[in-house]
Amino acid sequence: MDLLALADFNLVARHGGFGRAARASGRPKATLSRRVLELEASLGVRLLERGARSLKLTQEGQAFHARMAPLLLEIDETVAALTSGKGAVSGRLRISAPLLFAQMALGKLAASFALAHPEVRLEITTEDRAVDMVEEGYDLAIRVNPDPDETLVGRIFLRDRLAVVAHPTVARPADGEPVAAVLRANPEGPASWRLKGNKHIAIEPRLYLSSMVMVREAVLGGAGAACLPASLVAYDVAAGRLTLWGDLDTPEIAIWALYPSRRLLSPRVSAFLDHLTAAFPKGTPDELSAYLVPAANP
Template sequence: MQLDDLRIFVATVDARNFTAAADRLQLSKQFVSRRVMALEASLGVRLLVRNTRKLAVTDLGYEFYERATRILADVADAELAMSSQRAYPRGLLRVSAPLSFGMVHLSPLVGAFLSSNPEVRIDMELSDRVVDVVGEGYDMALRIGTLADSTLIAQKLAEFRMIACCSPLYRNTRRAPMTPAELARHPCLLYGEEARTGWPFEIDGMVRHIEVHGPLRANNGEVIRDAAIAGIGVALLPEFIVAGALESGRLVPLLEAFASRPITLYAVYPQHQQSSVTIRAFTQYLRERFAKGWGA
């Protein structure tokens, strides 16, 4: 049994697909399939059940996957310990990040990181869809808010507030809401899934979701922010999207006494990447830069 076969098997289980695992490992699909079959033959057990659409993992396969993952992590730790004096970020880093956040706050930081780490290359996709980190071959992704249950490792990078706001013109021409319940009388500008989930506010020590309605819904925060600046209605947006408009006076905050708890920005990555020097360096760099604030 070879370590490379363990790596191939773990990547295949993570991806649930020979093609995705092969792309991830930069190997041919046929080679990945043959090595997994050879591993099963050497162990004398069935690890995977193949069908036309995806792979299923047997009970023995799950047990072997957990052991293989621990072995690979131990090997990576040992390699890192032996090379700590010469370990430095290098190679290709594939990153997925939310569109608005990436354009406003991630984009200005990437150049400085690359300048400080000349042997790193970054392939970044900005999109508001939740990508399949393992299946689509990403090394890491940035996620905002509550994380779904996952085998991915999550590292907290920062927290930021959700801010209810409107334009000064809107506030001066209509009676501003004094409590979240009064939002029922105002046109609200909906960001993402808010039309379904409502807006969270802290009322009497508990977070409650207030049903809101309005003339606009968009999955891009800048669209909602600009509509609020134009005086169309009230918006509830992340601090990193509205910080500049609040500072310039184009927007004014509302319902500050009812602000809900901050939401969290995470870096997430597969378990087999936990010893990556490049991911660790980029994550630490972002954590330090975001700690300086969100003004834009």
């Protein structure tokens, strides 16, 4: 099968038309059309539905594009690594990351990575959903406690835990008495927090907020107690702005860096993984919390 024809089909499919693909690649529109026709003839399958003003992939074309696009990208990356002699770190790097981790650390991490690798065009999208990395074109995804996925591989680079904290003016309740609580989630959450050591704190929900950062701000304002990642509140506890009541008796939080298992590890993905390892050598909550410490005044 002609590799150039595959690449031309992938180009047309990605740009949604021969004209746009021609403008993006600088190749003649007629050449692209001819190469795709030749590919369809060799496969015996129609890949594109050609209308007077529009073009769309057939069902077979969609399936073919979904499988071929990552393979062609892998070939391009392999050739680039081989011809560079030592795997030059350059090109586009798309990363998906959860909102809280992005708010805490990714701004600084992105800046230091950009300074170290100026030839990489880094693009970071923050969202808490599990993206389809191949379908949506991501090179790396940062996920918290991800479900098993045989199409992805990666490593844990950070561990965290959940802690119950409150403003110093909020008194810790006696056994069985509820405390005003600031919660993230729906109103059908737990009626109490179980701390390590088999201690329970009954809660009376006061606020429901949609982000951990909002919950932390509300607790700092004295609205009640909350269960938050230790990394998010460690600096506040050390500074005396919050009081630590104990760690929640739940499994640890594992933060993973993942990439598609069928794709070779590109130099830019490898470089970002190394950057994460250098930033969090021990992978502890305190290392992540350090990103929230204000810079010292000169």
